[in-house]
Amino acid sequence: MFGLDYSWLADPAYQQWLLTGVVNTLKLAALSSSAAILIGMLGALGLTLRIFWIDALIELFVEVFRNTPPLLQMLFAYFTLSSLGLRVTDPSTGLSVPLLSAFACAAISLSLFGGALAIEAFRSGIETMPRAIVDAARSLGYGRWARFWRIEAPIAARICLPGLTNILTNLFKTTSQASVITVPELMYYAGQIYNDTFRTLEVMILVLLIYVVLVSILTFAMARLEALMAFPGYGRGH
Amino acid sequence: MTGFKTMMGVSAVALAAFLAGSAAVAGTLENVKARGKLVVGVKNDYVPYGYLNDKGDVVGFEVSLAKYVAKELLGSEDKIELVPVVASNRIEFLTAGRIDVIFATLGVTADRAKVIDFTTEYVSAAGxxxxxxxxxxxxxxxxxxxxxxxxxxxxxxxxxxxxxxxxxxxxxxxxxxxxxxxxxxxxxxxxxxxxxxxxxxxxxxxxxxxxxxxxxEFQPMAGGLRKGDTEFHEAVDKAIGKAEAEGKLIAWETEFGMPHSDYIAARAKAASARKN
CATH class of the missing domain: 3.40.190.10 (Periplasmic binding protein-like II)
Known part of the structure; x- marks a missing residue:
């Protein structure tokens, strides 16, 4: 159809590569998304404490990791950290090798990058919370922790879900940059397959479709979550 | 109308001349001699076979070989025009008649042999x-x-x-x-x-x-020629054989910093044995 040639897909080696690529992309996305949400929650929680030096540290973290390209962060983690001495001795060979594997470098960079964005998303959720609710909780005698966990966090989570969906879909797509530091994910193998077969267009179309399907599953799940968590008077609860 | 007819007539003559020209590929040797210049497709970005030195001249193992062939055919190694080619266009340049011969890291393959003729193989390129x-x-x-x-x-x-x-x-x-x-x-x-x-x-x-x-793996490398150009083919092969017999290829290996290969040494020995 349209002169496209997909005969290379019959090669078991290429099937295996695509499968391995998808699995590694999913692993990287799942790991960095979970870590990013955790970092986002901890950071936003830290900001509610209103302690000067904690605020300053969190803001510095956000500025550094939100304002630098994730590709550069990965390259830095992969090439520079090991040169700066982050190395261990491999017991089997006795050689001094970098502590962080390519996958670890990519997962850490993506987690920190996503985490910085998530802190801002959660913070906006907390800050846009109607004052009246906070005041009502206070007047009912809720302490600071109880107020955060039982009132502020659940409402903030609902408010910031659409923003979080954006961050997670972007994070998912950014995993493709890990191919530059040799993480064998989907784009890494896609490049090798079209270099072998010269079927650039066909490989690109297939990989595009795989990303559309995978990211659509994520956005669909997030939309379901939003609908389930909707509460009357806000967002989908209207 | 006369103008149009004249034009058509001229075009037809030109077309006929063109067709005759492309049919007469067997005459490359005569063409080269009549022109007084050998036009060779070489690499200019591939150390050590064909590259630019710090003066901006194209030099290299295969460039030296091309100059040697020009000297054998025309009497002077300066009677040569070096045309930079890349892997994706070198065969088109040859078949279209823009160059007489390819000396540009051309690996000998069965697919290519359907389209062009190969000279005698002179290098065994390592994988x-x-x-x-x-x-x-x-x-x-x-x-x-x-x-x-x-x-x-x-x-x-x-x-x-x-x-x-x-x-x-x-x-x-x-x-x-x-x-x-x-x-x-x-x-x-x-x-x-x-x-x-x-x-x-x-x-x-x-x-x-x-x-x-x-x-x-090792892949033999050879020059590329238009198909069925027997007279020119023999002349080029003779020139390469002479260069091998004189140990020129071994000297070029040294000159361009290549490790000495058994393949070239064996060919030089065989070529000089044939000569004596």
Missing amino acids: PSVLAAKEATISKWDELKGKSVCGIQGSYYNKKMTEEFGINLVAFKTQPEAYRALKDNRCIGFVFDDMTLQQKLKEPDWASYKIAVAPY
């Missing part, structure tokens, strides 16, 4: 080899099974490395990244074009490294 630290004990491809080896994304042999040798290939976008990763011990070796790695070993930074695993 990939593995660069590793001097202390490395590996020396065979099979011993790399399950080991992390640096490479370059998109290399034609990457599939063979993973499929056949079971290597855990760590493939980078560019060469500097792969060299850096090898120095960082992210991989035990770097698999790449043998000729390029041999050149790298000459740099002082890489004195503690060696070619640990030799290439598993």
Whole structure:
């Protein structure tokens, strides 16, 4: 159809590569998304404490990791950290090798990058919370922790879900940059397959479709979550 | 109308001349002699076969060979025009008549033999080899099974490395990244074009490294000629044979920093034996 040639897909080696690529992309996305949400929650929680030096540290973290390209962060983690001495001795060979594997470098960079964005998303959720609710909780005698966990966090989570969906879909797509530091994910193998077969267009179309399907599953799940968590008077609860 | 007819007539004559010209490919030798100049397609970006030196001149192993052939055919190595070609256009340049012969890292393959004729083979070009630290004990491809080896994304042999040798290939976008990763011990070796790695070993930074695993394949390289151009083909082959017999190719290996190959030495010996 349209002169496209997909005969290379019959090669078991290429099937295996695509499968391995998808699995590694999913692993990287799942790991960095979970870590990013955790970092986002901890950071936003830290900001509610209103302690000067904690605020300053969190803001510095956000500025550094939100304002630098994730590709550069990965390259830095992969090439520079090991040169700066982050190395261990491999017991089997006795050689001094970098502590962080390519996958670890990519997962850490993506987690920190996503985490910085998530802190801002959660913070906006907390800050846009109607004052009246906070005041009502206070007047009912809720302490600071109880107020955060039982009132502020659940409402903030609902408010910031659409923003979080954006961050997670972007994070998912950014995993493709890990191919530059040799993480064998989907784009890494896609490049090798079209270099072998010269079927650039066909490989690109297939990989595009795989990303559309995978990211659509994520956005669909997030939309379901939003609908389930909707509460009357806000967002989908209207 | 007369003008139109004249034009058609002229066009027809021109077309006939063109057709006659392309039919008469067998006459390249006469054309070259009449022109007083041999037009050769060479590389200008591929050390050591054809590249630009610091003065901006195109030099190299195959450029020297081309000049030698020009000298044999026309009496002077200056009666030559070097046309830079790349892998994707060199055969079109030849078949379209823009060059007389290709001396541009042309590997001998059955597919190409359908379209062009090859001169006598004069180089056996090595495939990939593995660069590793001097202390490395590996020396065979099979011993790399399950080991992390640096490479370059998109290399034609990457599939063979993973499929056949079971290597855990760590493939980078560019060469500097792969060299850096090898120095960082992210991989035990770097698999790449043998000729390029041999050149790298000459740099002082890489004195503690060696070619640990030799290439598993060699591909013969030859000049490319238009099909069925017998007279020219024989003349070019004779010139190459003479260069081999005189040990010129061995001298060019030295001149352009290539490791001396058994293949070229054996051919030189055979050629000089034929002559005597």
